[in-house]
Structure formats: structure tokens, C-alpha cells
């Protein structure tokens with residue numbers, strides 16, 4: 672997803688505004704920490720997992736978790752790190768590792784990398800919380816370091832898997848893109864973050880290859 676594309680989306684959405692107000696709301700109401708704009712946002716709290724995966728823009732070659740200052744600002748903004756918590760280079764490296772493991776989990780291909788997620792699950796504890804409405808929920812037992820924030824993402828994935836929304840979170844089928852998007856289509860057959868940018872481009876490429 673390139674920045675040119677983002678501009679295009681904004682313009683497109685302004686055009687759509689006249690037709691359907693709901694569409695523009697889903698874009699403009701994105702929290703400040705979401706990387707760029709998004710036409711296919713997941714509902715909260717799954718949006719936090721989607722935003723985390725999209726901190727790396729494969730097509731642009733940019734990464735919000737590449738240097739310590741940018742990573743720290745983003746992680747605090749996204750509620751994954753306390754302002755007073757320490758953040759070492761190895762913490763950031765672990766965050767990137769967890770991020771790519773989550774991306775591979777979303778892709779649901781044969782190359783699952785569950786190792787970093789297992790390590791995370793093994794090092795943290797949950798506790799039960801009874802909400803005001805009587806709902807019994809699993810919650811993170813600690814909110815200190817980065818590991819706790821990353822574990823929070825694992826709890827969100829757990830809940831989405833129980834609720835059945837997890838399978839709607841997908842990674843774009845264009846290998847040069849790999850942007851995470853939420854597939855709201857009824858038949859859940861969506862393959863692209865954006866049909867015009869990635870779907871058609873890849874289809875044209877396949878067509879050219881067949882003609883050769």
C-alpha cells in the first residue's frame with residue numbers, strides 16, 4: 672500500500688461520501704495510531720492486531736518498528752507500552768518477530784511461524800475478570816513492559832478465534848503488498864487489500880505470463 676494509493680483512497684472516499692456516509696465514517700474514525708488510512712478496517716479490538724501487522728508496509732519498504740524512537744512513540748500511542756517502561760533493541764526485535772508470526776498466522780499457509788507466539792504465551796499469565804454486565808472475560812494479568820502489550824494482542828486473537836471474526840482478517844494476496852485487511856464480504860472470498868491496486872495488477876501479470 673503506497674502513499675500515492677492512500678491519497679487516492681482519501682479522494683475516493685470523499686466521492687463516496689455523497690453516496691454513503693457509513694463508508695467515510697469507517698475510514699475517518701480510525702485511531703491516531705493506525706498506520707495510514709484503511710478502507711477495510713477490522714472492528715475493535717481486532718483493529719489493534721491489524722494495525723500492529725500493518726506497521727510494516729512491505730510495498731513501501733517502511734517500518735514503524737525499525738528504530739527505537741519511532742517504535743517507542745508508536746507502541747505508546749497504540750497502548751502496547753507504558754510511557755515509563757523501558758524499551759531495548761532486543762524488545763523491538765521481538766516485537767518485529769511477533770508481528771511477522773502474526774502475519775504468517777493470518778496467511779494461514781503451510782509456513783506458520785508459531786514459535787514467537789508460543790514463547791509469548793508461555794511467559795505470561797491471564798486472569799478472569801467479571802464485567803459489570805456479568806460477562807466473564809480473560810484479561811492480561813500485568814500491564815508493564817512490551818511483552819505484556821504483545822500478550823494483549825494474543826488475547827485479542829484468542830477472542831476473535833472464539834467469536835469467528837479471526838478468519839476475516841487476511842493478508843493481501845499480492846506478495847509485494849501483504850497488507851492486512853478485514854474481509855467484510857458475505858462469502859469471505861476477498862483476496863486483496865484493494866482490488867484496483869493489487870487484484871487487477873496481479874491478474875494482469877498472470878495474464879501476461881500465460882500469453883508468453
Ligand SMILES: [Zn+2]
Pocket residue numbers: 672843844845848849850863864865868869
Ligand atoms: Zn494489497
